[in-house]
Amino acid sequence: MAEHEIKQIISQLEKPHNLHQAPKLLSKAKLGLLHLHALVPSANTSPQHILLATTVLEHGALLSIRLKDTEAFTRYYQQLQPFYSLPHERWHRAGKPRNQSKVTGLYLLLLLSVGDYAGFHTVLEGLEMSSGKEHIEKDELIQYPVRLEQALMEGSYDKVWGETKGERVPSEEFAVFSEVLIKTIRSEIASCSERAYPSLQISNAKNLLFLDSEGAVIQFAQARGWVAKDGRIYFPQQEAEMLAAGKDVMSSSNTVIENTLGYARKLETIV
Structure with a gap:
């Protein structure tokens, strides 16, 4: 040819x-x-x-x-x-x-979406060595995943959510991995919620899990085996453990949930 x-x-x-x-x-x-x-x-x-x-x-x-x-x-x-x-x-x-910056930025975002933080920093350090840190800091297609990684490390899930919405996403290709990343974060928050509380109000769960409606919360709850009734989401396993122990269960997850819920309530002023 x-x-x-x-x-x-x-x-x-x-x-x-x-x-x-x-x-x-x-x-x-x-x-x-x-x-x-x-x-x-x-x-x-x-x-x-x-x-x-x-x-x-x-x-x-x-x-x-x-x-x-x-x-x-x-x-x-x-x-x-x-x-x-x-x-x-x-x-x-x-x-x-x-498209070198776009392909590289997408690869960094892929690494974030699968939780490979070591791989993420290895690639980023290689870029800084080959192209110079100052050049990388001016490259928006590289800085997009960098900002997401920093927000994840801070536990600032509201910032992650804001970055994955609308005009903040650099291109349609980035939107694919951004969606995967949000699903991963949602799953992590759900796991923390199960460990931290016996139940949550559906309205709070909607903000906490970055879902669009209370109906979406109920669908998500059913998929995870949670129970939705009387305006609340109940975590059966946690509730059973607390009843068996006869006391409240407090863990480090509480801090994560409280912080995330507080961020979520401010979401409309951020996005």
Whole structure:
């Protein structure tokens, strides 16, 4: 496959209606890069072919996110690393990769969504070493996951929620992982609630769990085996344990819940 044919495939990949045809198109493009000996950069790979390969792989990474295929995205991210780590002079006049910050920021957000904080900091430290801390601090696509990670470490779930809403999300691809991250946080808060209290008012649970309606709270409660009645959510296991012990159960979870509930009540003034 000639270089111009790969460029034609790239043009097709950039059309929104070709989303579900993308995997086949990407396979053809990567086969073409293989024939050009450009799928993995070497000392003999021309700057033009380096840029061509990077463009194809970046399209693959971003399209994988839109298709919600995180495994494919991770593979594309890994394939891009040898290109991203090339010295600046190797790119020469061919131009720079257009989506390096976006792909990297998305990978950082993926690491957050699965709770891999060690991996998150390893990637971030590598970026600071290769590009400079000052440059990274000005890159909004990198700073978005950085802000989320800082808020998570502080336990400021309201800030996380606010960052994942509307115009604060850098692009539609980031919204996919942001949604996953909120679901993870919601599950963690639910687990803390079960340990901290025998019951909660449904109105409080709605704010606490960042759900849109009391009906959504009831659905969430049923999925976790909670009981909703008389305007409250009851945690059967915790209630049974407290009755058996004959005393209130106090734990560090109380502090987390109280803080989060307080943040949630202020949500409308933040978002």
